[in-house]
Every structure is written in structure tokens, then in C-alpha cells.
Amino acid sequence: MTGVLSEAPAAEAVRADLATARAALTREARRVEAVLAALPVPDLRSPHQRAAAESAKDRVRRLRAAFLDAHVDAVYDEVTAGRELRLAELCAAAARAFPGLVPDAARLRAQRARPQLRKEGHEIDQGLFLGRVLGSPTSGRRLMDAMLRPTPRARELLPEFRRTGALDLGSVRLRREDGAARITMCRDDCLNAEDERQVDDMETAVDLALLDPGVEVGVVRGGVMSHPRYEGRRVFSAGINLKALHAGQITLTGFLLRRELGYLAKIRGGLRDEDAPWHAPTVQKPWIAAVDTFAIGGGMQLLLVFDHVIAADDAYLSLPAAQEGIVPGVANLRLTRIAGPRLARQVILLGRRIRAIEPEARLLLDEVVEPAAVDAAVEDAVARLRQPAVAPNRRMLSVGEESPEEFRRYLAEFAVQQALRLYSDDVIGKVGRFGRPGGPPR
Template sequence: MTDTRPLDARRAIDARALYDHLTGNGSRFLRVGELLTAGAEAAPELLPDAQTLAAEAARPLSAKTGVEMAQALFLQAIFADRARGLHLCHAMQLPRPEAAANAARLARDGVLDLGLVRVERHGRLLVVENRNAGRLNAEDVPTIDALEHAVDAALLDEESTACILRGGVVDHPRYAGRRLAGAGLNLTDLYEGRVPYVMYIEREMGWVAKVFRGLAAPDRLPDELAETREKAWIGVIDGFAIGAATQALLVCDAVVAEAGSWFNVPARKEGLVPGCTNLRLPRIMGDRLARQIIMNGRTIRVDEPEARLLIDRVAEPDGLETAIDEVAADLVDGGVVSIAGNRRAFRVAQEPLDLFRAYLATYTREVAVCHLSPALVANLERHWTGRKARG
């Protein structure tokens, strides 16, 4: 049975001392994955090593031994400490090493094709498109990685004023030739054991956080006083947005939806904590409705009155492109400088960086408890693999 108890005081102190050692007392930045790898090499009594994690990765979800719980408890200890937790948030908000080269390719070609994600210039707009076509634009490890590279390049781009976040055309037989916002987390990968614990954390702190907070500079904590590099983001719902695809809309400045589309966050059926949805959805749609969506599995259709709490504009399919362009134009009419300033001002009131850090101190452990629970396997077999078997 996996030990899910929080670290005792002694081991929490050890975790924080290890963080100080690995980061040179905060003088070096390590991303979450890099931190866990380096930590395992330096202190194998605290964190599982690469060989142990490779063996765990080869097991289906039902056969996991729970070694990743040590990673969760280590991260919880770091995020529970304000200075170290903010330092790790800072590390994750920096551009990836490949960002400058990717931005140069985008500037030169007007397009950045990363395979599963594509960035394309349309005048002063950039379209960041999830193209995981065979999986209904679901999010998995390679797609999440590609999305972060895409967001980095989009934010570094000098010629654009706003970004459109959208799902591409899929090739699933049921929806062939249609755009879809996204089917959420790839549940097949989850059930078959191909979703590592660290993916949950790097997603929330990586591309999603960068859409919400922009890119940081290494010499300044990216709190609400800092000049982060950011732009307006417009999310689009084509067809449906499930789970992670809905979560992404919560960090956008505006949302445009296709008439007849819908969105949900089926956390109850999946048996997971849905990222930062619990932090963001209540302030956007209200606490009671947020609980209905997260805990009761309520689906919201865009023609329902409640949908307007999230959706700025609904358009028929033949008018959707025009609606997106008009919403984007309205949003950036005052210029990029005022957009960035207003975004920072909203974050002061709604979700300052330290609140995000505190949320992560809970989320890092709770999502691991769910991820390693037999109940998650049972939920997937009841709601996902059983549904697939029935066709």
C-alpha cells in the first residue's frame, strides 16, 4: 500500500536542504523534472532513481507500486515553503532553452511546426493549434511538451499582439474533418501507465502557467510587480472541450465558442483533481456551479445561460472565424502594453503568484494520491475502457 502521509518534519527539512543544495541556495534554476532527477542522484533515500522510475513507467496503472509518491511529498515540502516554492515557480516560468531558436523559426517562416502542435501567423495574430489528431486533440506527455515550446515561441514573437488557442482538425472516424477543442487527458495512456506523475505538475506550471502569467526573466521573481512577457489569449471551443481543454480556457482572456458546442470537467468520472480548475473555476463561474461541474460531472452547453460566465461570444460555424477575429481585435485595441498591465492587475486580485504556490502545495500531493489510488483504475474501467469495449 502506498504511504501517502505528508513528510514528517525531519524529512521535510531534509527536502528543503536538498533543494538549497541543488539550486545553490536559489542561485540556479531547475525545472521540476530536472529537480527530481538531480535530487534522486544526490539523495536516493528521498527520491526514486531513474532505474526505479523506468521500471514503474513500464507498468500499467493498476500495477504501479507507488514510488512516485515520494516525488509528490518532496514537491509538497518545497511548495509549502514560501521562498523555495516561489523560486521553483520562477524556474518553471522561464523560457525553455529551445525558445529563442523556435521564435526565430517562427519569425522567419511565419509558422512553427512541432508535429503535435503548430503555431501559425495570421496577420498580427498567432494561432497555437493542438494537432493530436488521432487522439481527438487529447493531452499526453509529448503534446504537453510541444505546447510549452509553442507558447514560449508565441510569447517571444515580436510581430504578434494576441494568440488564439485552438484544437485542430481530427481524423477520428466519428469526427473526421472537424475541428475539436480537445478531449482532455489521454485516458488510454493513463490507464496503460504512460502518464507519469510529474506530467501533472509540469503541465500546470509549464504551458498553462505561461499562458496565464507570461514568461519570466531570470533576474526577477515573476510576481505581480515584475514585467513578465505576455500577450492576450483567446480560447476557442470547436465541438467540445473536455477536462484539460476546458482548464485551458480558464487562463484565456476571452473565449469564443461554436454554436452547439459544449464543455465539461469530468473529474468525478476520472477520479483526479483537475489541475488548477478548483482554484480558477469558482471565481469565473461561481462556487456552486463549479462544484456541479467538477464534482457532479455537469456538462455546460454553450447555449445555456450559465455558459456566458465563461464564453464571451457564440457564433455559427460559418461565422466562427469572423467572430474570433473580431473578439481578438476588440481585446488588443488598446495595445499590448495595456493588455499586459491589466492582466497583472487582475492577477493581484484573483490569483497572485503566492496563491498559486500555496495551491500547488496541496495539489502536488492530492493529485498523486488520486493517481495512485485503486479507485482511479476502477473509474477508468467503469467509464472509459468499458465504454470503449461497448463501442
């Protein structure tokens, strides 16, 4: 670490006035970048080189944390300039305004082309930044509100959807029928294992369902698969796409945080829209999930934000995140509240699989029916949830469940922990199996 200033003066400088702190952080970050640039890519480093790289990154991250602890709200105000910026936009603007705070666009593009094991871990710096933003009651709430706005893509597609009542978004199909927006996840190539493309399509579909006044209820179900093992059967979701994670295509801002702050948050708490009435700042509607075959990982996480969950009696639920090495989104918060701490630990820490016919499944499922009866159960639930008093009662139920502040505080910690998990040795080793010929299908 020759040429890098001793830590004490730098730590003091990043807590000084914003101009002094900005210059000090930029200076220290550039010195660490020079150290990393002189080394081979991460997976080709010797143990000594790897230790040197980790020491350098850890040191500048301590400075970034101290800088943000002192200035996060001022940074957020300057970066946003009164605008509502989504996650990726916020990080890009912060990189321009505060060089060295988060990776810039060029670094992210270069890293995106690499598999996970060859990345430098710059998303940890994004996690640190977004964690501190979300940790602020002021800036964190503003970011959450920005993420509840309709996406530009949804705005663009809304006139067509209102006119035709049907859209094929790619990995998701959307159809309006009898007052219900029927969202079908149709990634039959990967059993609806989610990647960034599907997260974008799902958020667009959820936005359209909430924006269209002709929709009273949302329904989410998996489509019919072509995978040899499940050919001709519907599958709800196989969770995160581990092949995409191995390939370096699962990002913090485009998937892991966007998913939680985007379409899952909108299903649970509604969408912020300028046309919303004065008495309802968010557009909320009841949601139904229908589970065929299984809901694994992110699929099970999704069920925790729905109002009514129907499952075929041969289906099962699981959250194998601890076995995969990652944190299962907000499930650690929600599953504990819904099913209790003991069952939550069995599912999340020990990988317990819950079959729909087990008694414990009734904590997570509202109806369990024969596979042939799922269609009829969905239509019956749609009819019941279209009743006029359902929407206001749903709104009041949500007030007593998970508060925005509780959600914000959880995500502040999640942003950091999940970013660290993305680059942990065990995760990189496990997802490496999905890059080998004949590896697992997910």
C-alpha cells in the first residue's frame, strides 16, 4: 500500500465539510484503484495479491462508510437535485457527483462482461451507498417513494394495454379479463427462474395492472413448461436464475434491490401515481397467486406479499437461500411475521421444504385444491376479491402489518449483506456448477 496516506488523517477528512470530504474520498479511492489495476483479475491472484486487494478495498470502504455516516442526506440532496431517481439512476448520478463513492458507468460495463468469479466486487460499494441512503429516515423514504412510481416502460405501454387488454412482454404475458389482470410467468426455458429481464417484465406488468382502471384484481401464475421433467405442466417459479448469477448477470440494482423496492413493494403497498385520488396516495388492488408444482426461493418470497394464495395439493414451497449462500430478500422479515420464528428458521436456515398438504402450509396458503381445481379456485377468488369493500379493507390491513419504516430499516441492512454475499467464496463456488457443461438446470 505504498503511497496511501495513513488512515487517521483520511478518516478525519471524510468527516469534515462536504467539499473537503469529497476531495479526500476521491483521492483515497483513486489510490486504491491504482493498487487494484496493477493486479491480475480476482480469480487469477495469488493468496498474497488477494490479501493485498482485500485490504485495500476494505480500507477505502471504511472511509466511504464514514463519509456517508457524516454526509448521506447532503449527498442524496445534491445527487437528486429534487428529482425522483430509481436505484440505478441514483448510483450513476452519485458516481458522477462524488467520484470514488460508487463505481462509475465504465467500470460497471466492464464488470458486467465478466462471470461472477472474475468481478472486482464493485457492487459491494453500491450496497454500502444504498444501505446508508436507506438507513436515513429522510433519504431512504424518498428513495422508496421514487421506486413506487410507474416505470417509463409501463407508461409507454399503458395506452396499448387499455385498448387491447393483452400484452406479451417477453418473459411475462398480461391479459385483462373479467376485471382481473392475469399475469403469467412464461420462462419455460428455465422454469420461471428469475433474471433481470423477468424482474423488468414483472414490474411492468404489475404497473399496468395497477394503472388500468379496468383492473380490479391481479392474478399471478406460472405458465406451461417445456422442460422435459415438467413438460405440459404449469410451474410457478424456480427462484433466482443461478446460471445468470454465475455469468455475472444478476446485479444489486437491477435485480436484488429493484425486485424488493419495485414490483414486490407495489404488489404489497401499491403504486404512487400523480392521478391517484387525494384520499389514497397509492393505487392498491388485491392480488391472488396460484401455485402449480412448486414455488422455490424467490417464488416463495413472492407469495408473502399476496392477499390470497391458492396451491395445487401436489405443490411445495421452499427457500433454499442459505444453501445457495444468499439472503432470501425480505422473507426473513415477512416469513417470521406470517409463520412464526421457529418455522421461519427451519425454512430459511435449514432448507425445510413445505408441502401444500402439510398442516404448516396453511400458515402460507389460503386454499389447497386438487390440480384440476386450481382454475376454478382462481375464478372464485377473483369474484370474491372484486367486492367494493375489499380494496379499502386491504389498505387498512396493510397498515397494521409491515410499516414503511420497518421495511426501510430491513432493506438498509439487506443492501449491504446481500452485496457481500454476491462475492463470497461459497456463493461463487456454488454457482460455478451452473457454468459447467451438464450442470444443474437452474
